Amino acid sequence: MNWIANYVRPRINSLFSKRDVPENLWTKCTECGTMLFHRELSQNANVCPNCDHHMNISPRDRLLTLFDNGKFTPIEIPKPINDPLGFKDQKKYPDRMKSAQKKTEADEAMLVAEGEIGRTKMIVAAQDFSFMGGSMGMYVGNAIIVACKLAVEKKCPLVLFSAAGGARMQEGILSLMQMPRTTVAVQLLKEAKLPFIVVLTNPTTGGVTASYAMLGDIQIAEPNALICFAGPRVIEQTIREKLPDGFQKAEYLLDHGMLDRVVHRKNLKEELVMLSRMLMGLNPAIKGDLPKPDSSENNE
Amino acid sequence: MQNYLEFERPLAEIEGKAAELRALAKTSEEMNVENEASALDKKAGDLLINLYENLTPWRKCQVARHPDRPHCKDYIDKLFQDYIPLSGDRNFADDHAVMGGIGRFNDQPVIVLGQEKGYDTKTRIERNFGMARPEGYRKAIRLMDLADRFNLPVITLVDTPGAYPGKGAEERGQSEAIARSTEKCLQIGVPLISIIIGEGGSGGAVAFATANRVIMLQHSIYSVISPEGCASILWKDAEKMREAAEALRLTAQDLLKLGVCDLIVEEPVGGAQRGRDVTIKAVGESIEIQLESLKGFDRKTLIADRRQRFLDLGEKGLTS
Ligand SMILES: [Zn+2]
Numbered sequence: 230m231n232w233i234a235n236y237v238r239p240r241i242n243s244l245f246s247k248r249d250v251p252e253n254l255w256t257k258c259t260e261c262g263t264m265l266f267h268r269e270l271s272q273n274a275n276v277c278p279n280c281d282h283h284m285n286i287s288p289r290d291r292l293l294t295l296f297d298n299g300k301f302t303p304i305e306i307p308k309p310i311n312d313p314l315g316f317k318d319q320k321k322y323p324d325r326m327k328s329a330q331k332k333t334e335a336d337e338a339m340l341v342a343e344g345e346i347g348r349t350k351m352i353v354a355a356q357d358f359s360f361m362g363g364s365m366g367m368y369v370g371n372a373i374i375v376a377c378k379l380a381v382e383k384k385c386p387l388v389l390f391s392a393a394g395g396a397r398m399q400e401g402i403l404s405l406m407q408m409p410r411t412t413v414a415v416q417l418l419k420e421a422k423l424p425f426i427v428v429l430t431n432p433t434t435g436g437v438t439a440s441y442a443m444l445g446d447i448q449i450a451e452p453n454a455l456i457c458f459a460g461p462r463v464i465e466q467t468i469r470e471k472l473p474d475g476f477q478k479a480e481y482l483l484d485h486g487m488l489d490r491v492v493h494r495k496n497l498k499e500e501l502v503m504l505s506r507m508l509m510g511l512n513p514a515i516k517g518d519l520p521k522p523d524s525s526e527n528n529e
Numbered sequence: 530m531q532n533y534l535e536f537e538r539p540l541a542e543i544e545g546k547a548a549e550l551r552a553l554a555k556t557s558e559e560m561n562v563e564n565e566a567s568a569l570d571k572k573a574g575d576l577l578i579n580l581y582e583n584l585t586p587w588r589k590c591q592v593a594r595h596p597d598r599p600h601c602k603d604y605i606d607k608l609f610q611d612y613i614p615l616s617g618d619r620n621f622a623d624d625h626a627v628m629g630g631i632g633r634f635n636d637q638p639v640i641v642l643g644q645e646k647g648y649d650t651k652t653r654i655e656r657n658f659g660m661a662r663p664e665g666y667r668k669a670i671r672l673m674d675l676a677d678r679f680n681l682p683v684i685t686l687v688d689t690p691g692a693y694p695g696k697g698a699e700e701r702g703q704s705e706a707i708a709r710s711t712e713k714c715l716q717i718g719v720p721l722i723s724i725i726i727g728e729g730g731s732g733g734a735v736a737f738a739t740a741n742r743v744i745m746l747q748h749s750i751y752s753v754i755s756p757e758g759c760a761s762i763l764w765k766d767a768e769k770m771r772e773a774a775e776a777l778r779l780t781a782q783d784l785l786k787l788g789v790c791d792l793i794v795e796e797p798v799g800g801a802q803r804g805r806d807v808t809i810k811a812v813g814e815s816i817e818i819q820l821e822s823l824k825g826f827d828r829k830t831l832i833a834d835r836r837q838r839f840l841d842l843g844e845k846g847l848t849s
Binding site for chain 1: 692693694695696698699700701702703704705707708709711712714715716731732735736739751752753754759762763764772773776777778779784787789836839840842843844845846847848
């Protein structure tokens with residue numbers, strides 16, 4: 230079966246136009262405690278203007294900041310079987326799904342899109358931590374397979390933003406099987422000699438870190454992101470001692486040789502473009518202003 | 530001395546009584562207890578069959594973790610001749626949680642790998658309870674490369690609670706090591722057969738079990754998370770492990786239906802711990818059949834077969 234035959238395009242970008250940000254709402258920075266207006270925060274790509282803490286950003290907002298003029302084509306992901314195990318804890322899995330969909334206005338925990346960044350064709354996959362902790366189930370697996378195959382078809386790089394607490398327990402073993410499954414997808418990309426750039430964002434843990442999120446040609450992380458296999462609490466319980474400051478944070482991993490770069494969100498776009506173009510053997514990107522966003526399209 | 534599981538307590542009582550009677554009979558010649566003792570034997574035998582016929586998922590977990598089950602080392606000792614252990618990851622250390630080496634399986638040279646939990650306090654600590662650190666996965670990668678280079682089939686014996694959650698393990702790249710080991714499993718152009726002999730714990734198991742054929746023992750388990758871990762996260766109560774074990778569908782029987790495992794090797798009545806040699810022999814026969822079924826495939830086909838096996842997973846659920 231051909232996965233990429235299934236996506237529907239081009240869905241209109243205006244579906245993803247900016248939501249109205251209520252001006253009277255504010256958020257407290259989890260790091261420095263500063264009260265920040267939502268508008269101020271969203272203009273700063275969810276980075277605290279006071280302490281530079283990188284807060285979570287929804288895949289949609291991420292893609293809007295990344296793609297030229299905020300224009301991109303979302304790629305449809307084949308839907309897996311709904312609730313394959315008939316899973317029920319204190320709540321039924323389908324009910325958990327419904328409330329996550331309602332809360333995030335997203336179908337699932339990963340968004341895949343195609344478009345140009347710095348006038349460079351790219352596929353981007355972004356994981357949504359606010360959707361059931363970004364957990365990797367069959368849908369996320371399908372999304373990564375589609376993203377890799379599409380990058381191969383379009384002969385362009387794949388940039389993947391990871392954010393997840395790990396595997397989706399409600400899909401049991403089938404979520405665990407996304408570790409080898411997504412690894413197969415990444416191999417297809419590598420065999421086609423196309424760049425796979427992973428940007429690890431806060432938090433990336435468990436089976437996600439132990440599969441596609443650690444298999445990038447280039448490994449970038451956002452500042453202060455928690456990146457680990459086993460979480461700090463589990464480790465403290467096991468070894469019964471206090472962990473060093475900054476343990477499992479991006480900078481700590483960089484020091485221990487696990488990452489190529491820790492990059493501030495505001496510099497990410499430029500760096501992704503430079504890296505991709507060099508790896509692809511393309512000329513340097515044309516610097517300077519790109520055409521202004523088409524206001525009629527973005528403000529429907 | 531026999532180790533009884535909690536749910537086997539009634540059995541322990543009956544078998545204990547029979548043993549007591551026989552011990553008593555030895556002290557006086559006039560006593561004839563054989564009739565009574567045999568009746569108890571019969572009762573115990575029936576109860577054992579009964580207990581093991583319908584093991585709940587949580588009881589399966591207990592059986593899968595039973596300390597007297599044959600371990601990786603037992604399989605290697607019995608099934609592989611001329612076994613030579615090969616050590617180290619050439620970077621940092623030799624991980625004793627992972628056994629690995631070269632040996633002959635029915636004359637055919639192979640690479641065998643597996644997690645070993647240890648069988649008493651001393652060896653359990655030495656083996657870190659079968660929880661590998663990055664060095665263990667990197668040793669596995671190295672040995673799979675060796676197998677690939679010399680065209681040797683790889684047999685992996687999976688029995689681990691999971692990868693070790695420790696400070697050093699994290700600092701040395703536990704995630705990366707697991708990811709690369711899974712990747713290596715998918716890249717080698719030789720037959721790769723995995724047997725879940727006890728506990729298939731999460732990513733630590735996947736890194737060994739991304740195989741052409743996945744065999745499970747009848748009472749083994751394979752899961753994304755331990756029932757205790759799942760219970761403490763989803764039920765906020767680690768004591769709800771029975772419910773979690775039920776919900777996770779981690780038994781060999783469910784995994785066969787999902788296509789996660791390809792076949793099940795039956796255990797003797799009362800579990801592998803009550804018939805170690807029979808179990809090891811049955812596993813050997815199963816490996817032999819699976820190796821035979823992959824004979825004659827070229828590198829490309831073996832790799833493609835393995836990839837497709839995993840890409841196709843998830844097309845059938847248990848509810849539909
Ligand atoms: Zn702040």
